[in-house]
Amino acid sequence: MAGVILNQVGKVYSGGIEAVKGISFTVPDGYFCVLVGPSGCGKSTLLRMIAGIETITSGEIRIGERVVNEIEPANRDIAMVFQNYALYPHMKVYDNMAYGLRNRGTPKAEIDARVQEAARILEIGMLLNRKPRELSGGQRQRVAMGRAIVRKPQAFLFDEPLSNLDAKLRVSMRVEIKKLQRALATTSVYVTHDQLEAMTLADMLVVMNGGQVEQIGPPLAVYEKPATTFVASFIGAPPMNLLAMTGPEACSVIAGVPLGLPSEGGIVGVRPEDLTLPDNGERPAGSLALDLIVNAVERVGPETFIYGNLQRGGDIIVRVPGQASPPSGERITAIAPRDKLHLFSADGRHRLPI
Amino acid sequence: MVEQHRFGNVLPHLILWIGILIVAFPVYLAFVGSTHEPTIISNGQMPPWPGSHMIENYYRTIFVGTSGTTREPVGTMLVNSFIMAMVIACGKIAISIISAYAIVYFRFPLRMTAFWVIFITLMLPVEVRIYPTYKIAADLNLLDTYAGLTLPLIASATATLLFRQFFMTVPDELLEASRIDGAGPFRFFKDTLLPLSRTNMAALFVILFIYGWNQYLWPLLITTRDEMQTIVIGIKKMIVTADAITEWQLVMATAMLAMLPPVAVVVLMQKLFVRGLVETEK
Numbered sequence: 335m336a337g338v339i340l341n342q343v344g345k346v347y348s349g350g351i352e353a354v355k356g357i358s359f360t361v362p363d364g365y366f367c368v369l370v371g372p373s374g375c376g377k378s379t380l381l382r383m384i385a386g387i388e389t390i391t392s393g394e395i396r397i398g399e400r401v402v403n404e405i406e407p408a409n410r411d412i413a414m415v416f417q418n419y420a421l422y423p424h425m426k427v428y429d430n431m432a433y434g435l436r437n438r439g440t441p442k443a444e445i446d447a448r449v450q451e452a453a454r455i456l457e458i459g460m461l462l463n464r465k466p467r468e469l470s471g472g473q474r475q476r477v478a479m480g481r482a483i484v485r486k487p488q489a490f491l492f493d494e495p496l497s498n499l500d501a502k503l504r505v506s507m508r509v510e511i512k513k514l515q516r517a518l519a520t521t522s523v524y525v526t527h528d529q530l531e532a533m534t535l536a537d538m539l540v541v542m543n544g545g546q547v548e549q550i551g552p553p554l555a556v557y558e559k560p561a562t563t564f565v566a567s568f569i570g571a572p573p574m575n576l577l578a579m580t581g582p583e584a585c586s587v588i589a590g591v592p593l594g595l596p597s598e599g600g601i602v603g604v605r606p607e608d609l610t611l612p613d614n615g616e617r618p619a620g621s622l623a624l625d626l627i628v629n630a631v632e633r634v635g636p637e638t639f640i641y642g643n644l645q646r647g648g649d650i651i652v653r654v655p656g657q658a659s660p661p662s663g664e665r666i667t668a669i670a671p672r673d674k675l676h677l678f679s680a681d682g683r684h685r686l687p688i
Numbered sequence: 689m690v691e692q693h694r695f696g697n698v699l700p701h702l703i704l705w706i707g708i709l710i711v712a713f714p715v716y717l718a719f720v721g722s723t724h725e726p727t728i729i730s731n732g733q734m735p736p737w738p739g740s741h742m743i744e745n746y747y748r749t750i751f752v753g754t755s756g757t758t759r760e761p762v763g764t765m766l767v768n769s770f771i772m773a774m775v776i777a778c779g780k781i782a783i784s785i786i787s788a789y790a791i792v793y794f795r796f797p798l799r800m801t802a803f804w805v806i807f808i809t810l811m812l813p814v815e816v817r818i819y820p821t822y823k824i825a826a827d828l829n830l831l832d833t834y835a836g837l838t839l840p841l842i843a844s845a846t847a848t849l850l851f852r853q854f855f856m857t858v859p860d861e862l863l864e865a866s867r868i869d870g871a872g873p874f875r876f877f878k879d880t881l882l883p884l885s886r887t888n889m890a891a892l893f894v895i896l897f898i899y900g901w902n903q904y905l906w907p908l909l910i911t912t913r914d915e916m917q918t919i920v921i922g923i924k925k926m927i928v929t930a931d932a933i934t935e936w937q938l939v940m941a942t943a944m945l946a947m948l949p950p951v952a953v954v955v956l957m958q959k960l961f962v963r964g965l966v967e968t969e970k
Binding site for chain 2: 382385386387406407408409412413414416417418420421422423424425433434437438481
């Protein structure tokens with residue numbers, strides 16, 4: 335087992351496009367690190383650079399003690415699970431899992447023991463003699479995991495492994511991946527664009543945007559204290575409400591204390607779940623009050639999302655428990671306590687103290 | 689699918705049967721002709737039913753040969769044709785799959801130039817370059833050899849293009865997974881690409897075998913000795929006899945025999961052939 339250390343890693347494609355811009359972070363041994371970001375943010379490129387199937391144009395990557403920049407993927411002691419599983423279509427499940435070990439010249443008896451062990455862990459023992467096309471999506475996913483497990487690598491690399499599964503299966507496989515990683519205690523790097531997957535799986539969350547790291551930290555810390563407006567709107571669903579404030583608005587006083595925004599303006603963020611709808615429209619002291627005109631309501635059962643507009647302009651989402659149903663066009667007041675607000679600089683790049 | 693009307697079924701069947709008759713009738717005539725005495729056909733009175741000389745005629749065709757121009761028995765020609773078609777088909781597949789592999793999976797200088805040069809040879813079949821090709825074959829002492837018969841026909845742009853198209857549809861992740869699994873270029877080719885190309889290779893084999901079997905112009909030029917003749921040339925030589933009666937019953941028997949190997953290849957490989965054209969195992 336070993337950690338994965340990235341030091342100023344960069345990737346410039348031959349066309350001059352800079353996909354990854356000098357990223358540094360360390361995944362400690364046994365940690366589950368999730369790279370999350372919108373498509374095109376460079377997260378997959380970064381993962382493929384760790385795997386060795388994409389060259390590194392600057393910086394260095396270390397797996398354990400070794401700098402692996404120039405080392406072939408096969409010799410990096412990693413295993414990768416691909417988005418479309420990349421199982422060898424003409425090989426049986428058993429051979430799919432055994433192939434890498436055979437190429438390494440592992441003794442037959444040991445290959446068999448490891449494949450059987452992996453099949454037992456993943457409960458695919460009865461599928462070993464089938465070909466990939468005879469398997470369902472979930473089963474293929476398990477085989478792809480099995481192929482990674484039998485290698486007993488220093489690190490697992492996952493490239494959006496659940497995105498081809500249906501929603502229900504995705505949730506159950508997510509739980510299983512987490513359990514498996516806990517049991518094997520193997521360092522893992524996992525790429526996804528799904529913030530829910532990222533939140534639930536990660537020990538360590540790396541939010542990326544435009545080839546750069548926006549924020550690194552434990553998932554809940556990232557959720558509670560997003561470092562930039564990008565992170566604030568990417569982590570959490572529905573996303574945080576962000577209100578750009580300038581001029582006199584920026585100098586608003588809440589609960590007798592100035593908002594704390596610089597006089598040239600800034601951005602106030604409040605999560606939909608931190609907003610409440612007081613019964614009588616009262617505005618308790620110490621709260622931010624937003625007067626909304628309701629324009630849509632989504633009821634999903636345990637909670638309700640209310641979409642509204644501010645009179646000053648700007649969309650607000652309020653997430654309330656239970657089944658509220660204010661009619662469209664109604665005026666409502668949503669309030670949030672002061673300590674639930676997030677303040678950012680006007681460009682959204684910095685978090686300001688509240 | 690088309691709806692199953694009663695009338696809707698009759699017309700297609702009628703057309704189908706007419707088509708079958710048009711294709712099958714000459715074949716049937718050839719078969720009938722190959723079973724009669726020589727005099728019957730020469731008199732112009734061929735009966736519509738097979739005669740009684742079938743075994744005798746076919747025996748003579750295969751093991752003895754006609755008494756006229758081609759002194760070689762057709763058995764030798766069959767062997768020659770078979771060797772030629774086999775070597776051409778297998779050679780074309782082997783060379784084109786390797787060149788397609790190089791073009792798709794390796795980055796080397798002038799890669800696209802190489803591809804276009806191969807592409808351009810599509811416009812240069814053997815008939816177009818027959819003089820230089822003959823000159824080279826003659827200078828290399830390849831006249832009247834199997835190598836001379838097959839080598840100039842082996843390079844194939846069509847097959848290279850087909851494999852290239854197929855390789856480009858193989859997901860990149862398979863290559864990446866192979867690299868992580870420790871398979872080098874040769875292993876990836878042998879363990880992954882070759883098995884995946886199986887049906888394509890079978891389909892190509894059928895087409896190329898028939899292409900090789902039907903070669904006429906090149907074998908005509910390159911072979912001079914009777915024992916190197918292919919069956920397609922043999923038939924032609926049997927018909928043209930200056931000073932003797934054409935032994936039509938033997939010509940017909942030869943035609944029947946010439947038809948058998950291509951038909952056998954198609955029938956035996958039909959399943960793979962169709963799969964190779966319509967689906968891939970990805």
